[in-house]
Amino acid sequence: MKRGILVSQFSTLENYFTEKREAHLEELKQFLRIPSISSLSEHKEDMQKGAQWLADSLSKAGLENVIVDKTSGHPVVYADWLHAEGKPTMLIYGHYDVQPVDPLNLWETEPFEPQVRDNKLYARGSSDDKGQVFMHVKAIEALLQTVGTLPVNVKLLIEGEEEVGSPNLEEYIENNKEKLAADVIVISDTGLQGPGQPAVCYGLRGLCGVQIDVKGAKSDLHSGLYGGGVQNSIHALVSILDSFRDAEGTIEVEGFYDNVRPLLEEEQEAYKALGFDEEELKKEVGVNELFGEKGYSHLERVWVRPTLEINGVFGGFSGEGIKTVLPSEAGAKITCRLVPDQDPDEIVTKLRAHIEKNKPVGVTVTVTEFDKGKPFITPFDHPAIQAAGRSYEKVYNVPTAYTRGGGSIPIVAAFDEILGLPVVLMGFGLSTENFHAPNEHFHLENFDQGLRVIGDYYYELAGLSKEDLKK
Amino acid sequence: MKRGILVSQFSTLENYFTEKREAHLEELKQFLRIPSISSLSEHKEDMQKGAQWLADSLSKAGLENVIVDKTSGHPVVYADWLHAEGKPTMLIYGHYDVQPVDPLNLWETEPFEPQVRDNKLYARGSSDDKGQVFMHVKAIEALLQTVGTLPVNVKLLIEGEEEVGSPNLEEYIENNKEKLAADVIVISDTGLQGPGQPAVCYGLRGLCGVQIDVKGAKSDLHSGLYGGGVQNSIHALVSILDSFRDAEGTIEVEGFYDNVRPLLEEEQEAYKALGFDEEELKKEVGVNELFGEKGYSHLERVWVRPTLEINGVFGGFSGEGIKTVLPSEAGAKITCRLVPDQDPDEIVTKLRAHIEKNKPVGVTVTVTEFDKGKPFITPFDHPAIQAAGRSYEKVYNVPTAYTRGGGSIPIVAAFDEILGLPVVLMGFGLSTENFHAPNEHFHLENFDQGLRVIGDYYYELAGLSKEDLKK
Incomplete structure (x- = not known):
């Protein structure tokens, strides 16, 4: 470990996570039992319940200024811890709302009765995004419980309308610019590049x-x-x-x-290094030939073109x-x-x-x-991106993939635009985890390793100055 | 009158039609009261009734060998009169079936309760095609009643499935080639070019x-x-x-x-002479600009291209x-x-x-x-076509338009192909008469004048040899 957390601290943190594993999972299951489906009006009270549960969990973790804040739609949950004087401030964004569950008959177990099978946690929201939000809460709690302090200042903004297109969040951010002021935004709502293959996503279309x-x-x-x-x-x-x-x-x-924006040579190299299997893709989608803009690889076509x-x-x-x-x-x-x-x-x-x-x-x-959404990019070589890559590598012991996403998360572009901050997408899901489909699940090895990556990343960020983090 | 019927005979015929006009209309109304909708199975018996009514009318007119003949679908009606030795034989084709009548609420009077208003006969089938078939029956009857003989041999083949695409007629023709052998086929199931503007259609797409x-x-x-x-x-x-x-x-x-087949210069001239109003068409269909193959007039685009x-x-x-x-x-x-x-x-x-x-x-x-249909053409200058034009001119006192149709009547091509005969489309309807729509009607001035045109045409054909009529 070149930078970031001290070995002794990391080991303490690791012991803590190991010791508390069952307790943490039980706690997460409570969160997952709340059917906080944002798109269905019959779940309006569940949305409130979900927000409140999260707020209580944040308070318990040691966060301050916890509030379930009103919007024109479902509430947002805000909390902070701002005692790392002179250190950067990270704004963690996530969401506690989940997708609907139909067709219900295709679920092997009830979507809101979480169950662990084969080291995977099955429940709606386990991967997208309650599980990943919960990891940040527990990483913060662990540090406060063991080290007694956080290496950086932290703000959390967890919304309840991501699955319906975040219709009220942009206004909330506009109205709370000062409160949300930070040096970097961290979002854990995406995925690894593959099993055991960490990825930092630094751009979206x-x-x-x-x-x-x-x-x-x-x-x-x-x-x-x-x-x-x-x-x-x-x-x-x-x-x-x-x-x-x-x-x-x-x-x-x-x-x-x-x-x-032209693709940097380093980016091109990085994508090539991923060894993307186009034959596998053909089989997956059932075509004899791929087709796209001439002169570009498949990853370039879906990420940067x-x-x-x-x-x-x-x-x-x-x-x-x-x-x-x-x-x-x-x-x-x-x-x-x-x-x-x-x-x-x-x-x-x-x-x-x-x-x-x-x-x-x-x-x-x-x-x-139709509605529009801006593309977003944090430069490939931005210190916050590279730091995230290092944290993954330390835990997963393989090189991190630096990726872009072909889809759009309009709210990310809004963060970028309104707050003018670098955004780091460090996700722990897998594309096979059926988010938005029946039998959503979360691979618990990534829950375990992800807690360590997040813990390390807070220290990585602490090693950077506010100046370093400027976009 | 240069050729065709003698003046004295024409005058006798004319007196006959004038005298019998009310009786003929009453008779046609009986035919129109039978709801012979070929597409609806609940009208199966009405189809039989319609065929039988027509057969009785043909017998009464003096035709022979009248038969309601079975097919795999609705019956065909056949009749003939073959005593004009050495003279050509004409095969008259038409149909006694009609289109459905919905939406019924848009009819001003009941579709099967014929009513004359403003010298127009309102009823389903009045124009398409019972009215026009009936004109041939009455023209034959008139000649047999007044002159006592027909100038040509006549065969009638009136089917009951035209409105459903004549699914069984081709087979019937194939199986009755000898019985249907003739020198020319005459069909009255199309329209004039406009009010007072006679037209002979000599080709279809x-x-x-x-x-x-x-x-x-x-x-x-x-x-x-x-x-x-x-x-x-x-x-x-x-x-x-x-x-x-x-x-x-x-x-x-x-x-x-x-x-x-290249357009003949005479055809091109003939179409030009029609003075087709493209501005009127734009208004009719609601476009600012017409569009079609470069270098062709609108009529050429829809008729011969x-x-x-x-x-x-x-x-x-x-x-x-x-x-x-x-x-x-x-x-x-x-x-x-x-x-x-x-x-x-x-x-x-x-x-x-x-x-x-x-x-x-x-x-x-x-x-x-999909199903296919061949195009059909009888050469523009074929004697049977030109003779039809003359008959119209004698009665309507204006030049006849020689036209083609942009649509397809697949059975016409089948006649052409199986029997190898020239086909003359001499219709008396108007495009505004709502065939296939509510309030179908037939302008009675064309009923009156058409009877005379048909009567004259039989004599015109009698003036041609079988050799003349070869295609």
Whole structure:
């Protein structure tokens, strides 16, 4: 161990975790028994219960200023410990709400009756995200109980609406900027790269999208009487849709790639080193060939390259057999995954211009915008990212993967934007753990090792100055 | 009158029609009261009743060998009169079945309670096709009652399944080739070009089509996790669909136009002379601009040029809002209207080759064929066509329009193919008469004038030799 926690402290911490393991699991099970499903109004009281349970647990751990704070939706839970004078402050974000559980009949055991089988804890929320939030609470408690202090200042902000898109959190952050002021944001709501393979995620893609509605004649026409003489709305639509991408997967919207931040050589090397198995992926998704932008590896395509995907298309007759209709209306939904430094508003403007330019004659085209989310990145070589990598390596004893995510967590971009802080995504889940599906579970070896990684990371951060942490 | 009926005979005929007008209309109303809806099984007995009523009417008119003949579906009615030795034989085709009547609440009077309002006869089947079939029956009756003989031999084949696609007629024709042998086929089931504007239709487009099903990954994928790295089935589909046609409306399937019979200069002139109002059409269908194959007028586009229309498209998410799915499956239905001398089987083969050639990587594509129909044409200058034009002109006192139809009546092509005869489409309906819709009606001035046109046409045909009529 080069930096971070002292060997003696680490050993004390380890003994503590080992000794308390059963007690911790019993406690986590209590948390998991609360059906805090944010999307279902019948669970409104359970949301309150979940927030209160967490608040009590934070107080018990030794955190201060604990509050179950109101929002326009479900409450957020805030707590802090701010006695590491001169040291950096970390803001830990997570969520205590969970996904719905249907189809219930596919669960082997009840989703809110946690059960350990084969060293895996089965319950809704075990991996996403109660289990991971609980690890931070216990890491803090352990340090306060053993060392008697924390090496850094800590603030926790645990929300109850992550699974419904965090509709009220941005406003909460805006209204509590000072209270939430920190030097780094740490989120444990993602996953390892694979079993035994730690990963720090330092970037996520953003999102924007539009619906395109094409209207030709005022009503459907008989293709015998009018076919060949009046524009067909579906022909017009597919002509627009096909113009978005060339045969080699490059998006042909003018200026689409303008602000794409080039991939660093180190990043490229790091991705290559992951040895991603494209053959395995083909088998997983059931295709003979992968397809994506020419000149990029699969990981580059889904992590660092922007996309334009057609998510749905509709128009005319889709029943059985034939109907010789010349359809009046057709439409499609498209979304773009964006990467740093693309701006969703700018991309939508470019999409609109492209559609206008490629609009065939004889139809009117309406473009409707969807919700947008900015991409996010903390530079690969940022000290907070590299420190997280070191903490993983010390515990897992293998090199950490530095990854990006292809999906979007809009609230991460909001943190980035409002608070202007580096964000470190250090997750302990596995992609096979059925979060959002029946039989969600959490591999307890990652619970055990993750507690140690988190404990170490607090010390790693303490070794950095506020200046080091500036983004 | 240059040819055809003698003036004295025409005048006798005219007096007969005038004298019997009310009696004829009362008789037609009886026919129209029978709800012979071929598509609805609850009307099976009405179909039998309709066939029997027609057979009785044919016997009463003086026709011979009248029979209600069985098929695998609804019966056909056959009758003949074959005493014009050495003269040509005409086969008159029509149908006694009608379309369903829903939505019933949009009918101003009951569909099967015929009513004359404003010199229009309102009832289901008044225009399509009972009214027009009845005109032939009464024209024959009039000639037999007044002149005492017919100038040509006549056979009638009136079916009961036209509105359901004539599923059994082709077999019936094949099995009764000798019985149906003739020199020309006359069909009154189409329309005038406009009020007071007679038209002879001498060609119809054929039809073929396929469904294209595209499959990418074995299930829908998350566009964040896989987007940009796995082929999107809708992207693949629109790329195929967009490849069918260029921006100027030309079909880009290799060899698609190979067998298209060039338009004769006379035909082109004839269409121009119709003075088709494209501005009126724009208003009718509600578009700012018409669109079709470059270098052709609207009438040429819908009458003599083949088309490829997308009739339906489907895939992915079509609900409200956004769903960031990378869809596994997408599909489309396309149909081609074909013109002489395109062959539906050959065109489907070319479509398949085109799809195979334009298939993007990373997907499998399945092509399913729909029912086919051949295009049909009787040459513009065929004596039977020109004779029909003359008969119209004598009665309507304006030049006849020589037209083609953009739609398909597959059974016409079957007649053409099996019996190898010229087909003359001489209709008396108007496109505004709501056939297939509520408040179907028939303008009685065309009933009156049509009886005279038909009477004259029998004499016109009598002036032609069997040799003249060979196709």
